[in-house]
Amino acid sequence: MSDRAPSTPPAAPMADAPSTPRTAARIDARREALWAVPVIALLGAPWMLGVRPGWMLAGIALGLWRLVSVARRLTSARQHEVVFAPSRAADGWLLVSLLLVAAPHAQRLPIWLTVVVAIAFGWRTLTRLGRLAAPPRWLVPPLAAAVSLGVYLQYGTLFGRDAGVALLCLMAGLKLLELRARRDANVLVFLACFLALTHLLYSQSLPVALFSVAAVVAIATSMIGLQQREPNLRASAATALRLTVQSLPLMVVMFVLFPRLPGPLWSLPRDTGRAVTGLSDSMSPGSFGSLSASAEVAFRVEFKGPVPRPSQLYWRGPVFWAFDGLTWSAGPEIESHREGPLTVQPLSAPIEYAMTLEPHDERWLLALDMPVAVPPEGRISQDYQLLAHQPVRTRLRYEGLASVAYRAGAGESADSLARGLQLPTGFNPRTRELARSMRAQAGSERAYVEAVLQRFSTEDYFYTTQPPLLAGPHTVDAFLFDTRRGFCEHYASAFAVMMRAAGIPARVVTGYLGGVVNPVGNYLVVRQAEAHAWNEVWLQGQGWVRVDPTAAVSPSRVQSGIAASVPEADPLPMLVRGNVPLLSRVGFTLDAVTNAWNQWVLAYNAQRQRSLLQDLGLDAPDWQSLSLLMVGAVCVVALLTGVLVLRAGPRRRLDPEAALWDRLSRRLARSGLAREPGEGPRAWAARVGSARPPLAAAMNAIAQRYIDLRYGSPPDPRDRARSRRALARAIDALEP
Amino acid sequence: MSTPLQRVIDQVGTVVLGKQPQVRLALACLLARGHLLVEDLPGVGKTTLAQAIARSLGLAFQRIQFTNDLLPADILGVSVFDSTRQAFTFHAGPVFAQIVLADELNRATPRTQSALLEAMEERQVTVEGSTRELPDPFFVIATQNPSHQLGTFDLPESQLDRFLVRIRLGYPDAAAERALLAGEDRRSLLAVLPPCLDPASLRALQDEARAVHASGPLLDYVQALVTATRATTELAHGLSPRGGLALLACARAWALIDGRRHVEPEDLQAVFPGVAAHRLQAAGSGDSASTDARIARLLAEVPLP
Structure with missing residues (x-):
């Protein structure tokens, strides 16, 4: 029972070290390549596919791997077990890369778990530094049992995403404590790979994907370092990077060809109870004001033709009929969807667009007012809302067709019209009184509508994202007569009440107004801050007519967007305000990148795969033949890559001076003065000088410095670095 | 002076x-x-x-x-x-x-x-x-x-x-x-x-010439030149190792005449025809003029490392 603390003895000669270091390095590199291909493919493929089976397959592969290695260990009767004696450096890299992949999980793990994992990491660090003995061997199994129990008590299960990740973090920490043999280190490398993968179970955004790739490179670096007696961080990292790049073709093949089957088995575990900002199924004073602080993207739209004017960009969402004195809601559902042809009569050329809707956990699909066609992803309700068949939980892309001028619902049923007149009794008496008197003065319904809008525009009403609170119960009264400061929902609500009180059917339509054209990607981005509410009134002979009372108060809201219409002091996300040109330029670029990622990578689903394969001449292969195709393609690509890599052989590395010299040659190549292969520095400088006399002095000085650096007697390394920098500056300063 | x-x-x-x-x-x-x-x-x-x-x-x-x-x-x-x-x-x-x-x-x-x-x-x-x-x-x-x-x-x-x-x-x-x-x-x-x-x-100068510094990249260049004479089919045979040593020794002396304590690639290029020409023989008909031309081409083609 001796305590075999790995006090990092000097690296023992490796049993299988080949005779010459050169061959050893080459064999090492090939062995690394053999290892890295499956690891990186395993890591890369599932997240690209966005599917759980990738996760499962990886687990199966790892399990098989472990089985094989255990069997081999048993048959070799343990005589070859190598005591773990890597260089201290590689050991540290492993620790760092594990920390890198585990640390982001701290935001999700319960605090006690984070603490346990942190203690394990800390212990290992202290052991490495020689401050603390490694824990005794018998301690780890009971600890593992205890934390597993803890995880079970915490989550009620050991399976599933959250519990699984927690368990993985804990086991990685515990494995660190029993890092003794080389195979322990290998297990840790695999654990780190899995931990890198788990981040994609939470988010598949581009930053997370890039982080995973970076983590893979870090892990591969430490894996390479573990195989070497005198690891060099830069060289190992370069090798890891090269291996990652070499595995890219493999990744692309698997991304394109991995069979994607619809169904729950294939979807990622869903986030339930995730806070989603967006429109809601009811509207009360203040509900839109809070949205105005959110820069979150609601959806992005690509128009087939030119982008319509900002005042035409009404994006239709939930329609509210029922008012209880404070809150508007959809009301009791009557006949929920129309049968037969749409009653919308387009009066202008239809506008075609493709909408990419961010998930909002509700069923409505936003559509440009007024929708004249129904995409296959949804249906249309009686009040012209597009509704999806299921709540929108993943990013959804659909094609839309809209007509900005229309006649809708001229023959609306009496039932509907009656719903459009309901008002709660006993609320807002002053408003009702005002409506009655104004209606009496106005000659027609049309004139009355105009009169109400006139009142909003001429009297002291203000448009602000931060209206004062309304004292109940008569909130509309309080707004119309007292506070007179409100956001879109205040005006829409008050206007609808005024209409209904005067006997004109009216309803509230919510959605978004406007959007910002992203010049980088040439599409329209609509953010939550652009949420809006307006009204529709039913006029005899005209049907439902859109009236936006906010336009009467603040015409600029409609014509130039929210940023121009709310006071400077009101909080509005900077991206929406767009008053910092550089920031908005960066913002546009970032959004275009995100959009491209969403459209090309995350949205690559079974349907897109099918159409791509059809373009390649493969008609609807089933998943078995697709799998075969993928395996075949993987073999071909791996073979090709392998042949290319092995044929290219070890590339001669340029020393820094030679690299600088090449840079100079590339710069001068633009003037046709590139260096000839056998041309010495002085001869070249002389040639350049005679071709371009103004450069002569600089060129001679550069050549002299280069010669001193490269061929002169070896100087102090620090001087060398300094004069190398000076050479780089001189080269960059040269204006060919 | x-x-x-x-x-x-x-x-x-x-x-x-x-x-x-x-x-x-x-x-x-x-x-x-x-x-x-x-x-x-x-x-x-x-x-x-x-x-x-x-x-x-x-x-x-x-x-x-x-x-x-x-x-x-x-x-x-x-x-x-x-x-x-x-x-x-x-x-x-x-x-x-x-x-x-x-x-x-x-x-x-x-x-x-x-x-x-x-x-x-x-x-x-x-x-x-x-x-x-x-x-x-x-x-x-x-x-x-x-x-x-x-x-x-x-x-x-x-x-x-x-x-x-x-x-x-x-x-x-x-x-x-x-x-x-x-x-x-x-x-x-x-x-x-x-x-x-x-x-x-003169003896002191001879000793000094021997001590002129030849850096790694320069030795690379010597090797590249020697290897090129061996690899090309235009020459009957390449430079011997003694030829390579001669090249380096002569380049050192050449640098010393210039008052330098290190060899530059252009020293090598300057002495290369003088040191190599009589040790090399063009393949085939091979008169001395064609050997000289081959050597000049070799110098132009072998890239400086």
Whole structure:
């Protein structure tokens, strides 16, 4: 029972070290390549596919791997077990890369778990530094049992995403404590790979994907370092990077060809109870004001033709009929969807667009007012809302067709019209009184509508994202007569009440107004801050007519967007305000990148795969033949890559001076003065000088410095670095 | 302020007109402790060059005219019975000089040639069982008529390899020729050349040349050049390792003449034709002109590492 603390003895000669270091390095590199291909493919493929089976397959592969290695260990009767004696450096890299992949999980793990994992990491660090003995061997199994129990008590299960990740973090920490043999280190490398993968179970955004790739490179670096007696961080990292790049073709093949089957088995575990900002199924004073602080993207739209004017960009969402004195809601559902042809009569050329809707956990699909066609992803309700068949939980892309001028619902049923007149009794008496008197003065319904809008525009009403609170119960009264400061929902609500009180059917339509054209990607981005509410009134002979009372108060809201219409002091996300040109330029670029990622990578689903394969001449292969195709393609690509890599052989590395010299040659190549292969520095400088006399002095000085650096007697390394920098500056300063 | 070496070159240049690169190469060869082969037609100034160098360096000079009946003993010396002392005394041959001009080396028989070549290599002479050191510095300038002339025994390649550098003097250009015709008699000019160096400081300079720094990338370049001579199919055979060493030694001396303590790639390029040409032979028909062209192409094509 001796305590075999790995006090990092000097690296023992490796049993299988080949005779010459050169061959050893080459064999090492090939062995690394053999290892890295499956690891990186395993890591890369599932997240690209966005599917759980990738996760499962990886687990199966790892399990098989472990089985094989255990069997081999048993048959070799343990005589070859190598005591773990890597260089201290590689050991540290492993620790760092594990920390890198585990640390982001701290935001999700319960605090006690984070603490346990942190203690394990800390212990290992202290052991490495020689401050603390490694824990005794018998301690780890009971600890593992205890934390597993803890995880079970915490989550009620050991399976599933959250519990699984927690368990993985804990086991990685515990494995660190029993890092003794080389195979322990290998297990840790695999654990780190899995931990890198788990981040994609939470988010598949581009930053997370890039982080995973970076983590893979870090892990591969430490894996390479573990195989070497005198690891060099830069060289190992370069090798890891090269291996990652070499595995890219493999990744692309698997991304394109991995069979994607619809169904729950294939979807990622869903986030339930995730806070989603967006429109809601009811509207009360203040509900839109809070949205105005959110820069979150609601959806992005690509128009087939030119982008319509900002005042035409009404994006239709939930329609509210029922008012209880404070809150508007959809009301009791009557006949929920129309049968037969749409009653919308387009009066202008239809506008075609493709909408990419961010998930909002509700069923409505936003559509440009007024929708004249129904995409296959949804249906249309009686009040012209597009509704999806299921709540929108993943990013959804659909094609839309809209007509900005229309006649809708001229023959609306009496039932509907009656719903459009309901008002709660006993609320807002002053408003009702005002409506009655104004209606009496106005000659027609049309004139009355105009009169109400006139009142909003001429009297002291203000448009602000931060209206004062309304004292109940008569909130509309309080707004119309007292506070007179409100956001879109205040005006829409008050206007609808005024209409209904005067006997004109009216309803509230919510959605978004406007959007910002992203010049980088040439599409329209609509953010939550652009949420809006307006009204529709039913006029005899005209049907439902859109009236936006906010336009009467603040015409600029409609014509130039929210940023121009709310006071400077009101909080509005900077991206929406767009008053910092550089920031908005960066913002546009970032959004275009995100959009491209969403459209090309995350949205690559079974349907897109099918159409791509059809373009390649493969008609609807089933998943078995697709799998075969993928395996075949993987073999071909791996073979090709392998042949290319092995044929290219070890590339001669340029020393820094030679690299600088090449840079100079590339710069001068633009003037046709590139260096000839056998041309010495002085001869070249002389040639350049005679071709371009103004450069002569600089060129001679550069050549002299280069010669001193490269061929002169070896100087102090620090001087060398300094004069190398000076050479780089001189080269960059040269204006060919 | 010119260095003594620079002064030597300038001074030799006043006698051997318009041949500065060759003079410089000859001096580099001497500094690298090598021997020089001058290959050209009679009468272009080979002997004058050798004498001018000897005088400018303040070295003892001997000339051996090689003929086809010259015997080794004529070069190395003989022991003659001295009747007054009742003993054999050694009469040193002309080889016991600091600078030996072996004129028309290829007119002697191979046996005589090899006697000189062995002396050059060993820097000592063994006659009748006793070994005698040759003076230091010891520098042989051999001249050779172009091999197509009658009555010549071509030096075999292995012998050519013993010469560090081979130069060709060639005809002088018009201006040099005019100056030659208009100027004084060369012989009288030679007589008044003052020595610029003494043997001791020449030895010191030779040691210094050996210590000139050659960096890793420069050695890479030497290797690249040597490898290129071996890889190309245009040459019958490549440079030997001794050829590579010769290249480096000569480049070091060349750098020293420039007053530098490190070798630059362009030093290598400057000495490469002189060091390599006589060791290489163009494949196929292979006259010397095509070998020179191949070497120039090689220098242009082998990239500087």
